[in-house]
Amino acid sequence: MFLDNLIQYNMNKKDKNKENERIQMKMKNIIIKICLLSAILLVLNPIVAAEICECNSCEDCTKKLNDASCTEVYLSKNISA
Structure with a gap:
């Protein structure tokens, strides 16, 4: 009985570690996508x-x-001197 409980505990611990690794990978992917x-x-x-x-x-x-906010200036009509 004790051995069965110990084996079950170790299996649950391994499953939790795998789940934590999956969560960490998902978080890394999300951070990379945000960047x-x-x-x-x-x-x-x-x-x-x-x-x-x-x-x-x-x-x-x-x-x-000369206006810094204008990135492009278009002449809207023909001007001749």
Whole structure:
């Protein structure tokens, strides 16, 4: 009886160790996925947050080109001097 209980205890302990290993692997996978997603978002953020400005005169275009928030400046109409 004692030996049977000891064997059962050891088997339960091994099962718990295996379960703990599975949980640790799942946690590692989740952490890796979160890190990859964060890296992708950090890389794409400047692209998504790009501000496109339009200008329609020389003076307006000069202001927009000097504006740090404008990442791209488009001339919206033909200007000729």
